[in-house]
Amino acid sequence: MATPGIVDDDAADTPDRSAAPSTFGRELGQKPADELARLRSRKLTKAQAIKPRTGRPGERTVLVLYTGGTLGMKPNEEGALEPVPGYLESRMRSMSELDSQDAPALDIREI
Amino acid sequence: MDPHDWRIIAKTLYECYLDYDGFVVVLGTDTMAYCATALSFMFESLGKPIICTGSMVPIAELYNDARRNLLVAIILAAYLELPEVGLFMNDALFRGNRCLKTNSSGLDAFESPNAPQLVKLETRFRIRSHLFLPQPRSRLRLATGLCTDIAVLRMVPGFSDDYIYSIIRKTSSLKGVVLQLYGTGNMSARKTGLLDAITEAIERGIIVVASSQCIKGSVHLDDYALGRNLAKRGVISGGDMTTDAAVLKLGFLIGQGYSPEKVTAMMQTNIRGELTSPEDSNRTKLTALIPS
Numbered sequence: 001m002a003t004p005g006i007v008d009d010d011a012a013d014t015p016d017r018s019a020a021p022s023t024f025g026r027e028l029g030q031k032p033a034d035e036l037a038r039l040r041s042r043k044l045t046k047a048q049a050i051k052p053r054t055g056r057p058g059e060r061t062v063l064v065l066y067t068g069g070t071l072g073m074k075p076n077e078e079g080a081l082e083p084v085p086g087y088l089e090s091r092m093r094s095m096s097e098l099d100s101q102d103a104p105a106l107d108i109r110e111i
Numbered sequence: 112m113d114p115h116d117w118r119i120i121a122k123t124l125y126e127c128y129l130d131y132d133g134f135v136v137v138l139g140t141d142t143m144a145y146c147a148t149a150l151s152f153m154f155e156s157l158g159k160p161i162i163c164t165g166s167m168v169p170i171a172e173l174y175n176d177a178r179r180n181l182l183v184a185i186i187l188a189a190y191l192e193l194p195e196v197g198l199f200m201n202d203a204l205f206r207g208n209r210c211l212k213t214n215s216s217g218l219d220a221f222e223s224p225n226a227p228q229l230v231k232l233e234t235r236f237r238i239r240s241h242l243f244l245p246q247p248r249s250r251l252r253l254a255t256g257l258c259t260d261i262a263v264l265r266m267v268p269g270f271s272d273d274y275i276y277s278i279i280r281k282t283s284s285l286k287g288v289v290l291q292l293y294g295t296g297n298m299s300a301r302k303t304g305l306l307d308a309i310t311e312a313i314e315r316g317i318i319v320v321a322s323s324q325c326i327k328g329s330v331h332l333d334d335y336a337l338g339r340n341l342a343k344r345g346v347i348s349g350g351d352m353t354t355d356a357a358v359l360k361l362g363f364l365i366g367q368g369y370s371p372e373k374v375t376a377m378m379q380t381n382i383r384g385e386l387t388s389p390e391d392s393n394r395t396k397l398t399a400l401i402p403s
Contacts, residue, residue: 069139104189
């Protein structure tokens, strides 16, 4: 969590401390234990390079964070849309637009 | 998608802030404006673009808006000198905390009724960089505290107020109320009981903010006697913030542990481009135009 150059004044709700009671930021009637379970149920994937960095001078880098939503959903067997891990990443890998030299280096992470 | 998710998103971006030039957050459109607004408050002195985007048609479909929205959001995140949280949808980049989802089926699902678009996508990019927030002068700070003990109460002419009384009087955890009033901040003058309940809430330390049911324009509590009465009782004007921005800003400020006085002052101060300051709103009364 200690990233040089930036200050985090809010460590009260990191997973390892969320069992401690806090005055603020808690939903009505929600117990800290539920909060902890919910936080643990979220999986954040490691950054996957869609377009690797080349080290070219002036190259820009962008992180895409996919948190769900219609954009990256896939129809299931019954035709209903649902999020599928890795699906947006695989679609992005086949986007030829990103081969352009104008496209920035690109990583993706999913929650 | 709720404050827990927004915190995880904020912390993830914060932890790798130095590794990238810009960030794209892909979200569902229903809660996108809320998330963008929450992120805008959580990051103080943001110096890089965070572009929220999504689509109305999934990328899996033969025709979709997903592909373009994603690619344009990536371009904007990479190349704009935009030190704020934006929302890109269809053909426009908006300030995130000014947005409302106003269309549940069109591809142009979002509007920012009280703030001009920051970028308009045409055959070229129409970039209005003079509207961007200024570059920060200090280091990035993340503060994810968000109080969610806030009620949003919408008025309907002549309908029962009983639920409003009971929310205000019986919810002991309540820390804030956002009233969705009519027009510039009106409610029925007959509802003296409601006025008393509001006064009671303020006396109990609950912060009460007046917002408008109109999506365009601003609350002006000094226009009508009733508004002045509300202001006299301690109701704060939400100005031209969206109701959602008013709620999240109030939750954010209370969540920082600020005193009621500080929350009251900051609610009426523009902190992330979410509010047009009264001195910038350029309202001139006719009497001021007529030479004396």
